[in-house]
Amino acid sequence: MLLRLAYLGMTNAFALLRLLPMSDRDKDVEILALRHQITILERQLGDARPRFSPCDRTFLAALLHRLPVATLRRLRLLVRPETILRWHRDLIARRHAVRSRPKSPGRPRTIRSIRLLVLRLARENPTWGYRRIHGELLVLGIKVAASTVWQILQDAGIDPAPERTSTTWSTFLRSQADALLACDFFETRIVNGARVYVLAVIEHANRRIRVLGATAHPTASWVTQAARNLVMDLGDAGRHVRFLIRDRDGKYPVLFDNILADAGI
Structure with a gap:
């Protein structure tokens, strides 16, 4: 697949070099001819769907994903713009899964x-x-x-x-479910490939998830403010929480625990 993808990249690079000496008029004529040929192919295909190889999907996703959706809709494509963006999301997800796999x-x-x-x-x-x-x-x-x-x-x-x-740990969790929270960071990638960290809290009694925020740089001040927001949200909802479970992630500053302790957690 990598060899085929490299071949596609080389052939399209040479095609781009061929376009450099062409005038705008010649390029417009070629674009209209290509669009008409696509129309002919769609007419012949009928209800059948064109088949794209993994290399074709990778190349098109890398080439077109940066264009706005409105621009993609104006292009004469064999697939919908949403399909192009889905291919790009799948490509990033597979890349992230490979990098995150333990050695x-x-x-x-x-x-x-x-x-x-x-x-x-x-x-x-x-x-x-x-x-x-x-x-x-x-x-x-x-x-x-x-x-x-x-x-x-x-x-x-x-x-x-x-x-x-x-008391066993499971018995403790069941008896204190109404007063128990757990929080953790998880990371994800947005459409442009940037990595962001999401801080989420789960209520053990009803499995409700509270997303406290997402940021590319979870600084101490950002995490501390998230703790303040959590305490205010719990107070507004009338929730009385006694315990919060978290791991020893270095993203949690000392102020994070202090704010929760001041609230009786």
Whole structure:
């Protein structure tokens, strides 16, 4: 496909060079002749649709996507202007998917010495759960996630929490759903290919999504203002929220948490 696309680019580049010495009158005559030939082809096709190869779609999308829709409608095209723009959006989406694909799938395996130490602590202390073992590892200067300790015990057939008496995470979420929010950033691309970051909040009780804003540069001041807007929106709606879940993304400044804490979240 890349070879064919390069061939199309070269042939059209030579066609563009051929147009340079032509006068405007000659170009207008050729455009009218090409339009008439397209009319003849459409008449012969009838209800049948012309078939475009992936290279044809890529070339046309790259050539025409920058033109306004009004201009595209004035052109004599075999497809609708919306189809050209859809081809371009699909092209950007595939390109973004390829760039976002991880080079090596899955999380790297925990080194053997740490796994052996986790299993040793679990066997020598049968009443310890995975969180207690995780805390002991931190005391020893070994930084691993609590979920990693849980998975190591689970893979070895050991109960990760043999005497868990505290409320489970799922029970907590169900009991606090009315007072619980979660927020996260996700990125997308707009029609011109620019990347923007969207900050969204979900209400766990009713699954309502609140889009706090979208920007190409999520600065600390922008994220802080988004937190203020969220607090005001919740106040106007009469919503009493106690908890908000977020990850450790560096886009969240300290003021983000402070504003929510001042509102009782």
